[in-house]
Amino acid sequence: xxxxxxxxxxxxxxxxxxxxxxxxxxxxxxxxxxxxxxxxxxxxxxxxxxxxxxxxxxxxxxxxxxxxxxxxxxxxxxxxxxxxxxxxxxxxxxxxxxxxxxxxxxxxxxxxxxxxxxxxxxxxxxxxxxxxxxxxxxxxxxxxxxxxxxxxxxxxxxxxxxxxxxxxxxxxxxxxxxxxxxxxxxxxxxxxxxxxxxxxxxxxxxxxxxxxxxxxxxxxxxxxxxxxxxxxxxxxxxxxxxxxxxxxxxxxxxxxxxxxxxxxxxxxxxxxxxxxxxxxxxxxxxxxxxxxxxxxxxxxxxxxxxxxxxxxxxxxxxxxxxxxxxxxxxxxxxxxxxxxxxxxxxxxxxxxxxxxxxxxxxxxxxxxxxxxxxx
Numbered sequence: 001x002x003x004x005x006x007x008x009x010x011x012x013x014x015x016x017x018x019x020x021x022x023x024x025x026x027x028x029x030x031x032x033x034x035x036x037x038x039x040x041x042x043x044x045x046x047x048x049x050x051x052x053x054x055x056x057x058x059x060x061x062x063x064x065x066x067x068x069x070x071x072x073x074x075x076x077x078x079x080x081x082x083x084x085x086x087x088x089x090x091x092x093x094x095x096x097x098x099x100x101x102x103x104x105x106x107x108x109x110x111x112x113x114x115x116x117x118x119x120x121x122x123x124x125x126x127x128x129x130x131x132x133x134x135x136x137x138x139x140x141x142x143x144x145x146x147x148x149x150x151x152x153x154x155x156x157x158x159x160x161x162x163x164x165x166x167x168x169x170x171x172x173x174x175x176x177x178x179x180x181x182x183x184x185x186x187x188x189x190x191x192x193x194x195x196x197x198x199x200x201x202x203x204x205x206x207x208x209x210x211x212x213x214x215x216x217x218x219x220x221x222x223x224x225x226x227x228x229x230x231x232x233x234x235x236x237x238x239x240x241x242x243x244x245x246x247x248x249x250x251x252x253x254x255x256x257x258x259x260x261x262x263x264x265x266x267x268x269x270x271x272x273x274x275x276x277x278x279x280x281x282x283x284x285x286x287x288x289x290x291x292x293x294x295x296x297x298x299x300x301x302x303x304x305x306x307x308x309x310x311x312x313x314x315x316x317x318x319x320x321x322x323x324x325x326x327x328x329x330x331x332x333x334x335x336x337x338x339x340x341x342x343x344x345x346x347x348x349x350x351x352x353x354x355x356x357x358x359x360x361x362x363x364x365x366x367x368x369x370x371x372x373x374x375x
Contacts, residue, residue, distance in 0.1 A: 003164055004143050005035045006309040007131055011107075012042045014129050015078075021098055021106045021124060023084075026133035027245040027270065028186040031164045032109040033082055035133060045077040045105060052086040062088040066100055069093065073104055084108040084120075091123030098127050111189070111244075134245065135162040135271045137305040138375040147372060154368060155285045158294045161273020176282055183277040191240045202227050203237050204278075210247060210267045211279045215296045215328075217264040217320075238267075245270050248304060253317035253330040253337060256358060261320045268297050270304070295344040299366055300329055302375040303340075325352035340374075341365045 007024075015022050024032050040047050050057045060068045061081070073079050079097070084090050090108075097104060110120075141162075142150060160166050160175050163182060169175045191197065205227050210218065223234050241247050247267050254262035269275035272294055276282050285291055300316070307314050314333045320326040329340040337359055341348045344367060350356070351363035366374050 003031070003136055003140060003167065005031065005038070005133065006137065006140055007133060008035060008038050008042070010311065011035070011039050011131055014131075015039065015105050015107055016043060018129055019102070021094055021108065021128045023108050023110065023120075023124075023128050023130045024133060025110045025130070027135070028111060028189060029163055029165065029182050030133050030135055030245075032133050034164070036080060036082065036107060036109055039107065040078065040080055043078060043105070046075070047078040047080055048073055048076040049080045050082065052081060052083040058087055061090060061093050064089065064092060064096065066096055069097055070101065073097070073101065076104070078105040078107065081106075081108045084110040091120035094120075095123045095127060098124075132245075132308045134305045134308055136164055136167055137162070137309055138302050138372070139306065139309065141167075142372070150372060151368070158272055158285055158291075158298055159276055159282055161271040161276070163271060163273060166273055176277075179273045179277040179282070183274050187244060187246050187274065191244050197237075197240075199229065199233075202229055202233075203241065206234065206237055207241065207246065207278050211269065211275045214268055214275060215266060215293045217261075218267050246274065248301075250300070250316055250318045250329075253319045253332070259321050259323070259354070261322065264320070266318055268300050270301050272298050272301070291344055295368070296328055296342045299340075299342045299371060299375075302371075303329065303331065306375055319355065321352075321354050323354070325354045327351065327355060339363050343367055345369075 011022060011024065014020070024036060026032060040049070050061070052058065052061075057072070060072050063069070081087070081090075087093070094106060094108065097106060138150070145153065160179065163179075166175055166178055169178055188200070188203070191203065192200065197203065206223060209223060209226060220231060220234060224231050227234065229237075238247075238249075242249065247269055250266045250268065252261045252264045254260035275297060281288070285294070288294070303316065306312070312333070314331055317330040317332065318326070318328060319330050319339065327339045328342040331338045331340065339351055339355060339359070339362070341364070343365060347367055348365045351361065355363075364374070
């Protein structure tokens with residue numbers, strides 16, 4: 001089954017019309033290569049496709065030699081480089097190609113370590129457009145399945161998540177093995193490539209702690225005490241896990257710090273399957289005690305995917321007062337906060353009075369009965 005990705009048309013348009021280098025990055029196994037091939041087909045351009053594992057290309061793409069670069073791309077309209085982070089000094093060489101061969105279209109995929117590298121970001125200032133590809137979204141699945149089928153598959157999405165190969169793998173044991181591979185191998189490669197990690201097992205320990213605390217406020221001091229790491233190291237590891245698209249954090253929303261929590265933070269996983277695999281719990285929904293957590297993590301991660309896929313500008317928060325009133329998700333668009341309560345079954349019809357008094361009456365409750373209306 002071919003899963004059509006929402007970014008396909010946007011990347012194609014940018015590639016053909018923007019005059020900039022297109023960088024596509026995101027977590028491993030999210031489908032960057034497959035999407036790139038779909039984009040290439042849609043352009044109709046004569047394309048040189050390079051896998052950066054091939055040594056014969058690496059020497060040229062890291063040479064800073066215009067004549068060698070011209071010889072490589074001569075006769076082609078589009079250059080596609082897959083896994084660009086594997087090419088030394090690729091940033092400056094992409095700059096040379098862009099500046100000296102302006103008619104050449106360039107599409108490059110890369111991991112987090114690729115984009116975060118100074119040699120790429122600095123060299124390509126003003127010359128690049130960046131797209132982020134996350135695991136498959138509900139909106140993308142709706143292009144292949146009708147509402148009945150979406151609801152029928154919902155429990156699977158809550159347990160196994162939305163990585164493309166996981167979705168297209170029907171056998172339960174094969175899915176579990178695949179998720180284990182992704183959560184124990186692929187997602188850590190980006191982190192280990194980005195920096196020299198002294199305590200890689202501690203990263204796994206932190207992830208387990210966060211998985212059990214998904215949807216709850218997290219104390220960095222508690223993470224330090226539990227892992228035996230200092231605060232600077234814990235913060236650094238958290239940052240690396242965010243940059244590798246394993247987790248993301250929500251800060252507290254507050255315009256009234258006397259009454260509202262304003263320094264707390266929550267962590268969520270970009271994919272439910274990764275979260276469940278990390279805590280070694282792939283039991284079905286009816287056999288679990290954390291269904292509320294699964295639903296909250298799933299819906300908030302879908303909101304984040306929606307932002308990236310539609311390229312909307314929005315900020316995401318949670319909200320809580322010192323007296324205990326709370327809202328699961330606050331989506332701020334152009335300075336306007338929009339509150340969402342996320343409940344698997346129970347419908348909440350109105351926002352807490354403390355919210356209404358300060359921010360207005362607009363309020364939404366997302367349940368499994370209406371979730372398709374929001375994503």
